[in-house]
Amino acid sequence: MPAIRASGIRKRFGELEVLKGVSFDVRRGSVVSMIGASGSGKSTLLRCINRLETPTEGEVYVDGVPMGFVEDRGGRRRPRPLSEVNRLRRDLGMVFQQFNLWPHMTALGNVIEAPMRVRGLSRAEAVALGEAALEQVRLAEKRDAYPAHLSGGQQQRVAIARALAMQPKAMLFDEATSSLDPELTEEVLAVMRELAQRGTTMIVVTHEMRFAREVSDEVMFLHDGVIEESGPPEQVFGAPRSERCRQFLSKFIGQAR
Amino acid sequence: MFSEALRESVDLSLFWDYREVMLSGLAFNFHVFAASATAAIALGLGAALLRVAQALPFRVLGTLHVETFRNAPDYIMLVWVHFVLPLLLGAALGMRIEFHPFASAVIALGLVYSGYYAETFRAGIQSIPRGHLEAGRACGMSERQILWRIVMPQVVRRMLPEGLNQLVSLFKATTIVSLITVPDLMYRVSMVTATEMKPLPLYTGAALLYFAVVFAAASLVRLASERWRRRILA
Secondary structure, three states: OOOEEEEEEEEEEOOEEEEEEEEEEEOOOOEEEEEOOOOOOHHHHHHHHOOOOOOOEEEEEEOOEEOOEEEOOOOOEEEOOHHHHHHHHOOEEEEOOOOOOOOOOOHHHHHHHHHHHOOOOOHHHHHHHHHHHHHHOOOHHHOOOOHHHOOHHHHHHHHHHHHHOOOOOEEEEEOOOOOOOHHHHHHHHHHHHHHHHOOOOEEEEOOOHHHHHHHOOEEEEEEOOEEEEEEOHHHHHHOOOOHHHHHHHHOOOOOOO | OHHHHHHHHHOOHHHHHOHHHHHHHHHHHHHHHHHHHHHHHHHHHHHHHHHOOOOHHHHHHHHHHHHHHHOOOHHHHHHHHHHHHHHHHHHHHOOOOOOOHHHHHHHHHHHHHHHHHHHHHHHHHHOOOHHHHHHHHHOOOOHHHHHHHHHHHHHHHHHHHHHHHHHHHHHHHHHHHHHHOOOOHHHHHHHHHHHHOOHHHHHHHHHHHHHHHHHHHHHHHHHHHHHHHHOOOO
């Protein structure tokens, strides 16, 4: 069973159809990168997976469990109540482009909030977990710093630790390095590389082609709301079949190839 | 003539002679203030949450609350709540109803200032970046947890200077409750004036006392909260 399965995802915002039927599987322990131009639907697709956006059609399964509906004994489907969606969401850690740390909490405070409030851990348990997570992103010494006193790269690493502390089944990265300077980008990518090496299931929306090529097990190129090309990185980067994919990648020459 | 008036108004010995009466009057100001501030903040938060709700009827209700009370002069509201509202309620219920002056004062000031607080809360809530809420949702937090753990702690910090100004206004507004015979400091001043026939030192003394209390309390709160508040800012 795949860790994550997306099946026939469509998303409309009014007249605009951003996703036009997207299906894919993510194997447990694998890293899938999603690339494509701005507006191709990558971020929307990622947000549909943990239901920050509700897909207009289609369904996402996490470990075989549908995120959007429950089935009664007679096989009838009804929408999954929000409280249960919340419960399922915690299995999917998400890292945002804008970090989105909570500024009134310290680094450690950010990391232990959800383990305490959502998983119901005691403070001591959550702190142990949180310190380990901060250790993992090499920010143990910043545990008592407020986000305002951290660099962008450090903030993003705390955000990664916050997601990790929930011990999710998979991690979703939404352009995690796009608002960082090049030298800060590297420290975040290094942490993401390590996670990948430890066998974390990851979906990575990114413009970092070298990272996508080196770290991914599979690369998907999105164009205009559909997966235009997908396959192992050697294929997508080395010998793309789609003309659009080739055009898109040609803009990154020197970075990826 | 002028110098005589000046001398009389800065000679606070008469006010000092009545210090116990005056201070027990000031205690009423504090009580009205504390009760109406609590009501204003609670109602204001409620109205603000209605105004940012998804459903249109809630938003209409919240807007109605804000516009009604924010635009009502506190003086008129006080008189209306104390004299008109009991008549209306009494007629509706077919019985004689009277409000205790203290209760009328708290209701009137609480309602008027809830209109201001609702707007301050709403602006604070809407200033929280959407991403902070999404980060909470992505961690599996419920909307209620997000409101109380992520949104409100930031709102309070952001709105503190403005909220403090409103508390100062509210405290000053408690001086009108003597109008409906709440025996506050102003009420005591008029009573003593009626017997002593010396309004200048009495009103000056009251003004200085109000000033000292408001200035000291507001400065103290500002001083105590500034570091805590600024922490969230870069």
